Every structure is written in structure tokens, then in C-alpha cells.
Amino acid sequence: xxxxxxxxxxxxxxxxxxxxxxxxxxxxxxxxxxxxxxxxxxxxxxxxxxxxxxxxxxxxxxxxxxxxxxxxxxxxxxxxxxxxxxxxxxxxxxxxxxxxxxxxxxxxxxxxxxxxxxxxxxxxxxxxxxxxxxxxxxxxxxxxxxxxxxxxxxxxxxxxxxxxxxxxxxxxxxxxxxxxxxxxxxxxxxxxxxx
Numbered sequence: 150x151x152x153x154x155x156x157x158x159x160x161x162x163x164x165x166x167x168x169x170x171x172x173x174x175x176x177x178x179x180x181x182x183x184x185x186x187x188x189x190x191x192x193x194x195x196x197x198x199x200x201x202x203x204x205x206x207x208x209x210x211x212x213x214x215x216x217x218x219x220x221x222x223x224x225x226x227x228x229x230x231x232x233x234x235x236x237x238x239x240x241x242x243x244x245x246x247x248x249x250x251x252x253x254x255x256x257x258x259x260x261x262x263x264x265x266x267x268x269x270x271x272x273x274x275x276x277x278x279x280x281x282x283x284x285x286x287x288x289x290x291x292x293x294x295x296x297x298x299x300x301x302x303x304x305x306x307x308x309x310x311x312x313x314x315x316x317x318x319x320x321x322x323x324x325x326x327x328x329x330x331x332x333x334x335x336x337x338x339x340x341x342x343x344x
Contacts, residue, residue, distance in 0.1 A: 153193070153255050153331045160187055161251075161338035164222050168197055168249050169335070171223035172230045176241045189219030194254030194328065196291060197225040199239070199247045206247055207233040212254060212280055212289060212328065222251065250334035250341060252291050254278065257326035265319050269301050277327040279304070281312055283320040288312030292330045293341070 156164075167184040195218060196210025207229035216224070226249070230239040239247070257280060261267040272279065280289040288311045290304065298304040309316045332341040 153253060153329065154188065154191065156188065156253065156331060156333075158338055161333045161340075164218070164251055165249055165333070165335050165338055167222050168226035168251060169244075171226050172239070172244060172249075175227065175231065186219050186222075190217045192217055193221075195221045195225055196252045196254070197222065197229045198250045198252070198291075198293075199229050200250070201243060201247045206243070207236050207239065208291075209233055210252070210254075212257060214254075214256065218253075248335050250293075250332060252293065252330040252332045254291075255329040257328045260325040260327050262323045262325035265305065268323075268325050269305060272301055272305070272327070274299060274301055274304070276329065278330055279308060280326045280328065281308060281314075282324050283314070283322045286312045286314055291332075293332055 163184050163186055167186065170182060170184065192214045194210065194212045194214055195216075196208060198208040199206040209228035209232065210225045211221070230244075232238075260271045260279075262281070275295045276292060278290060278292045281287060288308055290298075290308050290311070294307075295304065298307055306316045314320060333339060334341050
């Protein structure tokens with residue numbers, strides 16, 4: 150499994166500041182002050198997540214490694230705040246009550262997916278993020294989801310439902326990939342998990 154680069158605490162804090170300032174600029178022009186990231190040209194999969202009082206309030210990102218972090222973090226911060234179809238757009242009053250976290254993702258590695266049993270046997274709880282696709286549907290759970298769904302069966306069950314599959318059957322063309330993440334959060338940029 151390809152390893153993620155080490156990201157210093159000061160840069161993790163700068164990434165979180167970049168995300169928050171970009172969301173704030175939605176209501177306050179010029180709030181988006183320039184934050185230059187030393188590893189801003191690095192291309193990694195990236196998700197930005199908002200929680201309000203510990204509850205999910207938005208999460209958008211990509212598994213693809215085709216956008217530099219300098220662009221990806223503000224882009225997905227804005228998308229998580231205003232375009233997550235599961236939620237109404239974030240309001241200015243809500244933002245101070247929200248905590249932002251960022252997950253940087255490793256490259257994907259294929260997993261056996263000929264059957265539910267084969268996939269479950271290969272899946273590593275609290276470490277693997279999982280991406281499923283059958284050519285028509287696709288869905289992913291970040292490694293952070295293990296904190297809410299620590300059981301392998303429940304993890305897979307909910308991911309299948311999220312992707313629009315039946316939780317009982319198994320698509321004949323199912324493909325699966327694992328990936329790892331470096332997750333850090335406000336207020337201080339400390340690592341939430343490294344898997």
C-alpha cells in the first residue's frame with residue numbers, strides 16, 4: 150500500500166485555515182486571505198468534512214489524485230458546506246458552530262470482490278477506507294466511518310445502501326479498492342487518525 154507523505158502540524162493548521170477562510174468568503178468577500186501551502190502542489194485524494202455539535206453537516210471530496218491540494222482543499226470545503234445533497238446549504242450562523250476536518254488519501258489498492266465473504270475477509274477495520282463500484286453505482290466510506298460502524302458487516306452493509314445496492318445481494322461485476330488516510334481536525338490540526 151503506498152504511504153502518505155508526512156505533513157507537519159503547522160501545514161495541517163494552514164490547510165484547515167484555508168478551508169475555513171474559503172467557506173467564510175461565501176458571505177464575506179476578502180475573507181479568503183491567501184494561504185500558501187508548502188505542499189500545495191502535491192496531488193492527493195482529499196475530503197473535507199464539517200461536523201456541527203458532533204453530527205455530520207457535510208462531506209465532499211475525491212479519491213482521484215488529479216488536483217493540487219492548494220486548489221482541492223478550498224474547492225471541497227465549499228462543496229461540503231454548500232453542495233452536499235444530504236444537507237441544506239450551510240448558513241453564516243452555523244459556521245462558528247462547525248468543526249472542519251480534512252482527510253488526505255493514499256492511492257487505491259484493489260481488494261478481492263468476487264463475493265461479500267472475500268471482501269470482508271480482506272477488509273481491515275479502523276484502517277481501510279473502502280470504495281465500491283459495479284460500473285453503474287459507486288460509493289465510498291473513509292476510514293473515519295469505522296468510528297461509527299466498527300463491525301465489518303455493518304460497515305459493508307451501510308456502504309452498499311449508500312451506493313444504491315441491495316444490502317442482501319452481490320453484484321456480479323463488483324470491484325473494490327482500499328485506501329488509507331491522514332485525518333486531522335480543528336481546532337489545533339492534531340491528527341484524528343492515521344491509517
